[in-house]
Amino acid sequence: MKPIVTEKAVMMIERENVLTFKVEKGKTRTEIKKEIEDLFEVKVEKIRVLIKNGKKYVYVKLKPKFPAIDIATKLGLV
Numbered sequence: 833m834k835p836i837v838t839e840k841a842v843m844m845i846e847r848e849n850v851l852t853f854k855v856e857k858g859k860t861r862t863e864i865k866k867e868i869e870d871l872f873e874v875k876v877e878k879i880r881v882l883i884k885n886g887k888k889y890v891y892v893k894l895k896p897k898f899p900a901i902d903i904a905t906k907l908g909l910v
Contacts, residue, residue: 833867836853836889837909845910849900851892860909864890872906878893 836852856866865876874910880891894900904910
């Protein structure tokens with residue numbers, strides 16, 4: 833799992849509390865949710881998946897109690 837750092841991804845972190853990751857194609861939503869919750873000690877509200885040009889991207893919306901900006905700062909994205 834690799835975090836995505838684009839202008840759009842940073843805007844989504846700030847406005848929608850959403851983190852964007854590039855993941856392996858074989859991973860399911862449940863596996864991704866568990867991995868993110870365990871890795872960052874947060875709770876996931878919703879996961880959206882985008883498959884584009886043979887690559888899988890996930891948009892992970894965190895519960896309001898857990899600001900995505902904090903995780904982005906820890907990862908050095910912002």
